Amino acid sequence: MLEPENGPVAVEPPVIRPVGPLGIDPEELNTCVSCGLCLPHCPTFRVTGEEAYSPRGRIDAMRGIEWEGGSVDDEFVDFMETCVQCRGCEPACPSGVPFGSLMEQTRTALAAERVVTPWWQRLGLRALTRPWLVLAGSTALALAQRARLVPSRVGLGRIPLRRGPAIAATGDDAWLFTGCVMDAWQRSTHRSLAALMSAVGVGYRTPGAGGGCCGALHTHAGLTDEAATVAGRVMASMPGDAPIIVDSAGCGAALKEYGHLLGTDESAAFSARVVDAAEWLAGHVTELPEPEGKRPVVIVQDPCHLRHVQRVHDSVRTVLRPVADLVELDDDGLCCGAGGAFSALQPELAGEIRDRKMASIDRAVARAGGEVLVASANPGCSMHLEAMLAERGVAVRHPVDVLADALGLDRE
Ligand code: SF4
Ligand code: SF4
Numbered sequence: 001m002l003e004p005e006n007g008p009v010a011v012e013p014p015v016i017r018p019v020g021p022l023g024i025d026p027e028e029l030n031t032c033v034s035c036g037l038c039l040p041h042c043p044t045f046r047v048t049g050e051e052a053y054s055p056r057g058r059i060d061a062m063r064g065i066e067w068e069g070g071s072v073d074d075e076f077v078d079f080m081e082t083c084v085q086c087r088g089c090e091p092a093c094p095s096g097v098p099f100g101s102l103m104e105q106t107r108t109a110l111a112a113e114r115v116v117t118p119w120w121q122r123l124g125l126r127a128l129t130r131p132w133l134v135l136a137g138s139t140a141l142a143l144a145q146r147a148r149l150v151p152s153r154v155g156l157g158r159i160p161l162r163r164g165p166a167i168a169a170t171g172d173d174a175w176l177f178t179g180c181v182m183d184a185w186q187r188s189t190h191r192s193l194a195a196l197m198s199a200v201g202v203g204y205r206t207p208g209a210g211g212g213c214c215g216a217l218h219t220h221a222g223l224t225d226e227a228a229t230v231a232g233r234v235m236a237s238m239p240g241d242a243p244i245i246v247d248s249a250g251c252g253a254a255l256k257e258y259g260h261l262l263g264t265d266e267s268a269a270f271s272a273r274v275v276d277a278a279e280w281l282a283g284h285v286t287e288l289p290e291p292e293g294k295r296p297v298v299i300v301q302d303p304c305h306l307r308h309v310q311r312v313h314d315s316v317r318t319v320l321r322p323v324a325d326l327v328e329l330d331d332d333g334l335c336c337g338a339g340g341a342f343s344a345l346q347p348e349l350a351g352e353i354r355d356r357k358m359a360s361i362d363r364a365v366a367r368a369g370g371e372v373l374v375a376s377a378n379p380g381c382s383m384h385l386e387a388m389l390a391e392r393g394v395a396v397r398h399p400v401d402v403l404a405d406a407l408g409l410d411r412e
Pocket of ligand 1: 045084086089
């Protein structure tokens with residue numbers, strides 16, 4: 001065996017770190033090598049310019065508590081609460097730091113001590129698991145919007161007053177996951193997906209009782225036990241082995257992570273059945289009917305949970321390219337600031353992050369040089385962007401709506 005001139009290289013034994021007060025997996029926390037390559041991909045670092053609001057800064061802060069005897073103070077909580085949980089730092093990281101998992105573990109510890117996620121937020125999250133309450137609350141919010149009682153700084157898109165009948169089953173080839181807020185605010189998108197599935201001859205069912213809320217927002221808020229309970233109900237609502245097609249990027253990401261959340265063979269098998277709508281349609285493009293009419297010009301906005309978590313954002317391009325002229329944004333998939341409940345909890349920071357996204361959209365509109373629309377595969381992102389886009393006379397649609405429109409599919 002060849003040896004260096006000065007003899008064999010002494011290999012340092014790996015440092016075994018203890019589990020600290022936050023209960024973060026020390027191996028996961030150890031993976032960061034502080035290279036800083038993730039910083040340009042972090043929306044909160046981009047708008048503040050401060051290391052503490054970057055992934056590396058947040059990991060340093062976690063290590064300070066876990067390994068260096070630091071204590072949880074207001075500053076630490078602020079660094080954690082201002083993370084959008086967009087996970088834009090993950091694909092940028094050469095060391096494979098599981099930042100989403102680190103943040104979830106931290107928030108779980110903070111929520112257990114009631115340092116984050118106040119009672120009113122917990123109450124709201126509990127309401128999401130009751131479909132009648134979500135529908136009633138959405139109608140009340142829609143009426144409040146029309147009475148101009150919702151402050152414009154909230155920046156929420158227009159919630160529909162009429163959503164039409166619930167999606168009716170047509171067969172048992174696949175499940176069409178309808179969700180909670182998505183079904184109340186964008187049921188028309190489910191109708192588009194249903195029409196596309198029918199167009200390729202695939203019958204679908206919708207989840208049974210308990211299969212509404214996916215628990216993504218519970219996980220974000222650190223309510224891991226509640227998220228696990230919700231996940232159990234969702235799994236029970238869609239038995240069998242048929243694929244589960246999801247047209248909300250955030251919900252799809254959550255369902256695909258049930259295996260990680262619950263850590264059981266059953267949950268891993270369930271997650272393996274979950275497919276994003278565009279990901280699924282990309283395998284059926286050649287079976288779709290021919291497009292009708294003029295090709296729209298479409299700016300593609302990648303939701304973080306499609307691009308950074310599910311990593312299937314190219315499927316949107318695969319399904320839209322045959323029917324539309326696509327324009328790409330120039331911000332390398334930077335988050336728009338919606339982040340589940342982030343835009344409501346951190347409105348100022350979310351607004352600043354959205355301003356960067358809007359600047360990128362404005363440049364794309366200028367490049368397109370004509371009538372355009374924006375395609376976004378996540379209800380949170382589209383509602384967050386809608387008000388700003390409306391001021392510019394630009395509509396935001398879900399990619400499956402764009403596709404169903406282009407194919408002239410009947411959705412009644
Ligand atoms: S998850 Fe998003 S906001 Fe949080 S540190 Fe990573 S890139 Fe920044
Ligand atoms: S999280 Fe990854 S990219 Fe960011 S500083 Fe640590 S090792 Fe580097």
